[in-house]
Amino acid sequence: MSNTSIQSKPDNVPKHKINWGRLEEAERFSEMVKLFRQGKINRDDFRRFRLQHGAYGSRMTDDYSMIRLKLPAGEVYSEQLEKIADLSEQFSIGSAHVSTRQNFQLHWVALEDVSEVLRGLAESGMTTREACGNSVRSIMCSPLAGVCPDEVFDPTPYAVGATKFLLRNPLCQALPRKFKINFTCCEKHGMARMVDIGLIPQQGEVNGKPQRGFKVFLGGGLGAQSFVGHQLEPFTSEDEVLYTIVSVIRIFDRLGNRENMARARMRYLVNEMGWEKFQNLVLKERAMIKMLLSVIIKLEVDKTVESMRKISISSEIPSVPQGYARWVKSNTFKQKQPGFSCVFLTLESGDVTSNQLRAIADIAREFTADGQIRNGFTQDMVFRWVRDEDLPRVYSKLLEVGLANPGALTMASVVGCSGTTSCNLALTNSHRLAKEVQRKFIELKIDEDDDLRNSTIKISGCPNSCGQHEIATIGFYGGGGRLGKDMYPLYSMSLGGRADETTTLGHSCTKVPAKRVIPTILKIVEIFKSDKKSGETLDLWVKRVIEGNGGPTIKSLDDIKELLKPVVIAPTKDQDEDFYADYGSDGSYHTKTGRGECAA
Amino acid sequence: MCGLSKEKTTRVTVDADKLRSEIRDKSVKVLDIRKEDDYKQGHIPGAINLPLASLLADDSPDKVLQYAQSFGIGDETPVVVYDDTFGALASRVAWTLEYIGHEDVSLLDVTYGTWKKLGLETSSEIPSTVKTNHSLKLQPQILATSDYLVPAKEKGAILVDNRERLNYLEQHIPGAINIPYRMLASGQNILRPKEDLRRLIQNRNIAPDSEIITYCGSVGTLSGLGYYALKSLGMDNVKLYVRSFKEWKSLEKPIEKQNDANYWDLSAE
C-alpha cells in the first residue's frame, strides 16, 4: 500500500557536494552485529570492526554505542543537520553532541540500530568510517577558515582533499594508534601544535616563484602525557604536503609502539627518538617516496571560488530584542569580508536537541550566504557569511529555540568531555559540571568582563584529556578524593594552558572538590583582579605568574594554591552530605570504570 | 505468503487518498481521538469525536461496546482512527475496538496535523449518528496482564518497551528490549514503510512468529503504536500490556536499570 506523502518544497540552498558515506558499510555492519550476537565472531575482532566504523561502546555496556560522525573540516549542510536530528530522535536520546573535534556524536544507540544510523547518514552523504579506532581521525579545519582576517589563504580545500586521499586508504587501516591532523587558518584559531600533524597556511617561494604552502608541526597531542608539536621545516610547499603527510604516516605505521597502547601515539615515538632524528627520518622518507613513486601524488584541491548566494534581506528594520548587544559582543566575529559576520552558538557541553538542530538548519538556509554550518573546536557550531544587518533577526530566531545564550567566545563557554554520562573510563561527571559552571557564569555575566574574554575553562572526567583541560587557562580533570572512609569527586586543577603560537600545557596547581569548582574559579578571578596590572587579562596574568614574573603579591602558583586552601577544604559527611555526591547523582560517590576503547 | 489475504481484510493503515474516497462513498466510520475543543475547531469530514480521556475514563468492554453502537459501528463496519499524537492515541483506541471483537479497524497513516498541511478537506460539522448493534467477542489473545508477563517471558516471549531511550535506561521491566516509538515513524507517516520496519526487527534477530508483548509508560498508547507496527509486518502473535509500566511499578514488581551512568545529563532538553 502506498503511503501518504508530502512533496518537499524545492529550494536553492547549497547541498553537500561530496558523498563521504557508503551504504554497503551500513549493510555490512548489520551483518557483523548478527554474526557477533550469534557468537560467530569474537569480541575483539568485532570491537575493531565496530570502532573502524565509528561506534564506541558505552559506559558499563557494549549493548549501546556512541556513534561518532566524521565531518571533514567540520562542514555540515542543513539537510544533513535535519537527518542527524531525525536519527537522534529515532535511535538515540533526542539530543546530539558536538565534539571538540568538529564532529557530532550520538549516544546510547542500541548496537542493533547502529547500521540504521549509518544507513541514514550515508543517504545524506555522511560517514562514520574511521571516526574512531586506530585510523586517521576526522581532519579538522578552523571554523574561521576562509573568513579569518589573519589567514594567508583558505585551508579548507586542503583539509577536504587530504580526507579524500586518506579515507578508506589501505595505508591507514591498521595504524599503531589513532592519528590526528588539523588545519588552521592562522596561529590563533586552531590547534596546530597539539596534534600528530598540524598545518598553518603560509605564503612562500619555490624557485623564485611565490607559492602556497604550510608550516607543518609534528608530534604534538593531548593525553595522559601531552606534548607540543615541532615544526618540520621553515616552509612546506603545497606540492609537498601530501608527500609529507604520507611519509609521516608510513613512519608511524612502521615504528609506532604496537606493544604498549599507552605509549603508542606518535608523540611518544617522537619523544623517545628525539626530534632531530625523527625530523631526518621524515625528510628522508619523503625524498624516497618522491623518487620511488612512479605517479605524482598531489592533493586534489578544489580551488573554484564559491559564488555566494544572494540572501534576501527584508527591508523592515527589526526591533532589537533584549540582550542583543551582549550577545553580539560575545558570540559574533567580523569576517575579513566587509559586511559579514560569523555567529557562534553557545551550547552546553556541546549538547543540542533535535528540534534545535532543525532550527539551526532553517537559520542557515535563511541567513548564511554559503548555506552551510561548521562545527567548531569547542563543542560549538558556527554560521558564517551572515550579513551584519541580519544579526538582530538571527538573534531573535535563536532566542525562540533557546540557543541565544551569550558567552560563546568567552570564558563563560566551558568545554566538558562525556565523563560518566557515557564514557567507560570516567571518574567524574565532567559533562554536567561544565554545564553547571557555564550556567553560573552566564548568570554572573562573566562574559561581559573583558579581562576574562580570552581565557578558557575545560574539564575532563579523567586524566585522558578528551576535554582538553591541559590547554585551558583553568583546566580540570576528574578523580576521586577521600576523607576517612568517605569518597568524594575531586578534580585536579591546572592553570595557564594555551593552544596558540605560544602553546603551553597547563601547570598543575591544586586539587578541587567537584562541588567547589565554581567557588574556586571565582576566587581565582578575585585574586587575579587584585593582583593584575592594568590592561592585563587573566590568561596573560597566569602566564606571567608561571614564568616567574609574578607580583606584587602573587609570585607563583603556590601562592594561589595557598589562598585557595579555605575554598577547597573537605567538610565531613555530617556537615555537608551533598559534597560527597557528584553532579547528577544523589547517592554517595564511588569510582567505577570499565575497559576504555580509546586504545582499541 | 499467507499474510497477504489477511492484510486485505485487516489493513493496519489507510492512506489519505483511500480514506477520502471511502468517506465519499460513506463506506467507513472515522474516529477522531483528539480533545473535544480541537475537534470542534475542525476535523476530517464525517469524523466522530472520541477523546482518549473519555475512553480511558472507563474502557471496560461494555462501555466500549456502547460507544461503538452509539457511533453506528456494526460488526462489519470499517473504522479508521486518527489523532494528532504520532498515531499513538489512535492506536490505543483501535486496539480497544479490536479487543471487543471489532475486526475491521485501521489507522490513518498520517496525523491530523499532516492532513491539514497537505491541504486536505476539513469540516467543523458534527455528524449525526444512528445507533446500531455490535456483538461482543472478546479477544484475550491480544491482551497481556501483569501476571501473564513473567511466565510468557520464560516461555520465550519478547517484551518490548516503546518508551524513549532515556526513560528505558532509567527503569524498565526486567529483560525488556527497547524499541522507542520514534523509531517506528518515518517522515510524515505514523509508521515506516514495511521493508524498513522489517529490517529493524530483523536487526534485532526477532523471528516473525515470535510472541511479542509491547508496553509503555502508562496507558498503552505508545505501545499501541508498537503493537500496530508489528502487526503491519504480518506478525500475529502480538499482545499489548495495556496497563503498562505504571501498573507494574504500582504493583512493586522488580525493575531493571542501566546503572552507574549519568545519561540524563547528555540531554539538552
Ligand code: HEM
Ligand atoms: C586512554 C583513552 C583515551 C584517550 C587518551 C583519549 C584522548 C582524547 C583526546 C586527547 C581528545 C581531545 C580531542 C583532541 O584534542 O584530539 C579526545 C576527545 C574525545 N574523546 Fe577521548 N580518549 C580516550 C578514551 C575515550 C573514551 C573511552 C571515550 C568514550 C567513549 C572518549 C570520548 C571522547 C570524546 C567524546 C571526545 C570529544 C570530546 C567531547 O567533545 O566530548 N575518549 N579523546
Ligand code: SF4
Ligand atoms: S577524558 Fe576520560 S572521562 Fe573524559 S571522555 Fe576521555 S576517557 Fe572519558
